[in-house]
Amino acid sequence: MRYVSSRGEAPTLGFADVLLAGLATDGGLYVPETWPTLSPETIASFAGRPYAEVALEVLTPFVGGEIAQADLERMVREAYATFRHPAVAPLVQIGDRHFVLELFHGPTLAFKDVAMQLLARLMDHVLTQRQRRATIVGATSGDTGGAAIAAFAGSERTDMFILFPKGRVSPVQQRQMTTAGRPNVHALAVEGTFDDCQALVKSMFNDAKFRAETALSGVNSINWARVMAQIVYYFTAAASVGAPRRTVSFTVPTGNFGDIFAGFAAKRMGLPVDRLIIATNKNDILERTMRSGRYEMEGVHATMSPSMDIEISSNFERLLFEASGRDAETVRRLMQQLRQSGAFTLPEPMIQAIRAEFDAGRTDEAGTAETIKTYLGTTAYLLDPHTAVGVAVADQHMGDIPMITLGTAHPAKFPASVKAACGVEPPLPPSHGDLMSREEKFDVLPNDLDAIEAFIRERSRAVRHGAAA
Numbered sequence: 001m002r003y004v005s006s007r008g009e010a011p012t013l014g015f016a017d018v019l020l021a022g023l024a025t026d027g028g029l030y031v032p033e034t035w036p037t038l039s040p041e042t043i044a045s046f047a048g049r050p051y052a053e054v055a056l057e058v059l060t061p062f063v064g065g066e067i068a069q070a071d072l073e074r075m076v077r078e079a080y081a082t083f084r085h086p087a088v089a090p091l092v093q094i095g096d097r098h099f100v101l102e103l104f105h106g107p108t109l110a111f112k113d114v115a116m117q118l119l120a121r122l123m124d125h126v127l128t129q130r131q132r133r134a135t136i137v138g139a140t141s142g143d144t145g146g147a148a149i150a151a152f153a154g155s156e157r158t159d160m161f162i163l164f165p166k167g168r169v170s171p172v173q174q175r176q177m178t179t180a181g182r183p184n185v186h187a188l189a190v191e192g193t194f195d196d197c198q199a200l201v202k203s204m205f206n207d208a209k210f211r212a213e214t215a216l217s218g219v220n221s222i223n224w225a226r227v228m229a230q231i232v233y234y235f236t237a238a239a240s241v242g243a244p245r246r247t248v249s250f251t252v253p254t255g256n257f258g259d260i261f262a263g264f265a266a267k268r269m270g271l272p273v274d275r276l277i278i279a280t281n282k283n284d285i286l287e288r289t290m291r292s293g294r295y296e297m298e299g300v301h302a303t304m305s306p307s308m309d310i311e312i313s314s315n316f317e318r319l320l321f322e323a324s325g326r327d328a329e330t331v332r333r334l335m336q337q338l339r340q341s342g343a344f345t346l347p348e349p350m351i352q353a354i355r356a357e358f359d360a361g362r363t364d365e366a367g368t369a370e371t372i373k374t375y376l377g378t379t380a381y382l383l384d385p386h387t388a389v390g391v392a393v394a395d396q397h398m399g400d401i402p403m404i405t406l407g408t409a410h411p412a413k414f415p416a417s418v419k420a421a422c423g424v425e426p427p428l429p430p431s432h433g434d435l436m437s438r439e440e441k442f443d444v445l446p447n448d449l450d451a452i453e454a455f456i457r458e459r460s461r462a463v464r465h466g467a468a469a
């Protein structure tokens with residue numbers, strides 16, 4: 001399996017290089033050169049099978065033989081053994097044909113653990129084989145950071161720097177990043193929004209000297225391996241409600257478009273998916289794009305679903321590549337317009353191609369709170385605010401086909417918002433023990449590329465020096 005960049009000007013790479021590269025050198029995102037497919041019999045066989053077994057089957061074609069099968073199998077098994085639920089990603093029925101796919105039973109209570117637990121093992125494996133180290137940078141609106149720090153803390157081959165928007169994550173999310181107490185992980189509170197943090201990360205990748213000098217790598221969903229690992233649960237969920245015999249739809253609480261793009265990938269691989277529904281909060285740029293065909297930034301609003309407070313939805317670029325018939329020149333042009341003017345208009349055939357497979361909906365703060373309260377009252381099911389956005393939008397799109405809404409976070413990550421919505425304050429699971437009383441350690445930095453690069457250079461030198469001493 002080879003991977004190509006959505007902007008068409010970076011070298012074609014194999015899996016291990018894509019894993020370490022993060023962003024392509026032309027600023028684009030890697031996608032598989034061709035989509036592997038799974039037969040209906042294989043998909044049917046996934047029902048009731050252990051999650052790790054299904055993961056191995058879905059992931060193997062993407063790895064393309066670059067990691068020995070026995071090693072891949074061991075890493076997959078170990079990654080999913082960290083989950084508290086034996087099914088890893090169980091389905092819970094909340095309506096006649098409506099299910100929530102609970103993706104929050106991993107170490108940090110959000111869907112990011114599903115990919116991050118595997119990504120850390122894959123990266124360590126490849127770095128060990130190559131006798132090298134990497135500096136990992138990541139931007140987070142709350143969940144990616146904690147999941148990455150939990151997965152990489154103590155890794156001897158990586159120094160990790162996570163940029164989060166100061167004051168815009170929940171206290172639980174912040175503490176998951178700031179209390180790890182490991183010398184190789186660093187939480188940086190940036191004076192800005194998630195989009196600023198993500199732009200800083202992309203600028204570091206586009207700074208060729210810094211990238212080479214620090215052996216830069218990334219763990220956001222710009223890294224193909226993140227999206228790849230997220231494809232698996234679309235198969236397990238659909239198979240357990242009758243696929244491929246039955247078609248299903250998915251509603252996905254969306255921000256950076258990584259999770260829903262994984263659903264698109266599952267469909268390309270042969271999963272019978274009817275609609276992929278983009279659910280947005282007040283930050284509704286994708287919902288507006290679906291209506292008008294114009295992607296236009298207006299500024300980010302802080303909401304009770306903070307992990308979705310995003311306007312530059314990175315993985316939308318992967319969809320643009322597909323919807324343009326893999327026309328990298330068109331993608332480059334649209335991305336340049338976005339950089340220059342904060343907007344672009346999709347050519348009509350592209351927006352039509354997207355509308356053929358995707359729908360979109362939004363809900364505001366009142367709608368999110370109302371959904372939490374209603375579902376607690378009618379089904380005794382407690383939603384986190386992100387999943388609630390998904391459930392509210394799914395309810396706008398219910399038809400005869402089973403609907404699976406992705407449950408992206410545990411309500412205990414957002415206790416204040418959940419309590420305000422329904423009066424119940426969800427407790428943290430025992431695995432989180434003393435999280436709220438541990439000592440926090442983080443640095444506050446300006447939204448300034450030079451300052452952040454200087455900080456990273458200085459800190460990773462100090463860590464390496466300390467390790468050598």
Ligand SMILES: Cc1ncc(COP(=O)(O)O)c(C=O)c1O
Pocket residue numbers: 110111142143144221253254255256257258259260307308386387408409
């Ligand atoms: C809890 C939660 N829900 C939904 C999202 C949106 O997912 P994506 O960015 O893959 O669209 C995120 C952040 O990514 C998240 O942390």
Ligand SMILES: N[C@@H](CCOP(=O)(O)O)C(=O)O
Pocket residue numbers: 139140141142143144145219220221222255256258307308
């Ligand atoms: N919502 C995310 C934002 C980063 O998304 P990613 O999937 O690209 O890592 C978060 O919680 O950090």
